[in-house]
Amino acid sequence: MWQLLKQIARTGTPDERAPESDDAWRTECQQIQQNILDVLGRALCIREIDAGSCNGCELEIHALNSPYYNLEGLGIRFVASPRHADMLLITGPLTLNMKEAVSRAYEATPHPKLVVAAGECACTGGIFTDSYAVCGPVSTLLPVDVTIPGCPPPPIDILKGILAALRAKHMMLPP
Template sequence: MSTKSLINNILSPKRAGAVAFRDEEFETVGIVLKSEIDRVFGRSLAIREVDSGSDNSAEIELNNLGTPHYDVERFGVSFVASPRHADVIVITGPVTLAIAEAARKTFEAMPRPGWVVAVGDDACGIGLVKDSYAVLGAADKILPVDFKIPGNPPSPLEIMRGLLTFMRAIQQKG
C-alpha cells in the first residue's frame, strides 16, 4: 500500500454498515422470560452476581444485559448489590482458593429458597483453568448449583435463554 493511499484511508470518511437497534430474537425471549418470571415469582427476579475468580468475560456479558441496548429490567430481571435481596446467585469463573469462603458466605446470606446458577465454562467446570493449582474447581464444588449456562462467554441472548429454561425448570419442580 502506498503512503498516499494509506493517508487517504486514514483521513477519508468511514462508512458504517447497517446498525440493528432491535434484536427481535432477544425481544421475543425477553417477553417470554417476563411471563415465566411473573408465573414463578409473581414479581421480578433479583440476581446477585458473584465473581469466583473468572477472567471477567462472563461478567462483561452479564453487565451488558443492564445496558440500554438490552435493558433486561423491562423483562423483570434486576441485579442487586446484596445477597439478602437476591432470589438467585449467578456465579462466574472457577472457584479459586482465595474466594471460596466469600462465595459460601454470600450463599448463606441469601434468603431461602435460593438458587445458584453457574454462568460460563469456568463456573460449569469445563473451562481452561479448571486444573490450575489455585482453583478448587467448578462452582458446584462449594455451592449447590441448580442450573448451568455454559459458554466462553455466553452471549446476553444465551444468558437470557438459560434464565428462561431455568424459570421453566423451577416451575416444573413446583
C-alpha cells in the same frame, strides 16, 4: 489539528448501511415478564458473584443491562446483597480465596434460591482446573441448578440460562 481536519475531509462520509438486527427474541419479552411475575410476584433479583474469572463473562453480563436487551424491562434486576437475591449468578472457577465468600453468599440468600454457573470456568473449571489456587467448578461447593457453557457465553445464552433456572425450579413457566 489541521492534519486531522484534512484526514476527515479526504475520508468523506461512510455510505454503508447499518447491519440488520435479529430481533426475533424480543417478541417473547412480554411473556417472559408475565411468567416472572406469575412465579415470584415481583422482579427476579440476581446477585452476581465473580469467583475468580478473567472478567470475560462479566462483560457479557453487563451487556444484558444495556438498552438492547433491556433486562430491567423484563422484570430482572441485579442486587448488591445476597440477602435480597432470588438467584446467585456465579462466574469463574471456584478459587481458594473466594470459597468462603461464595459459601457465605449462598447461606445468606433466602429460600427458595437458585444457583446458575455462567461460563466454562464456573461449569467445569475451564483452563484453570489444574491451578494450585482453584478448587474446581462451582458445583464442588454449591448445588448448581443450571450451567451456561461458553467462554464467555453470549448475553442471550445467559438470559436463556436464567430463564431455564426459573423453569426448572418452579415448573410453572412454559417452555
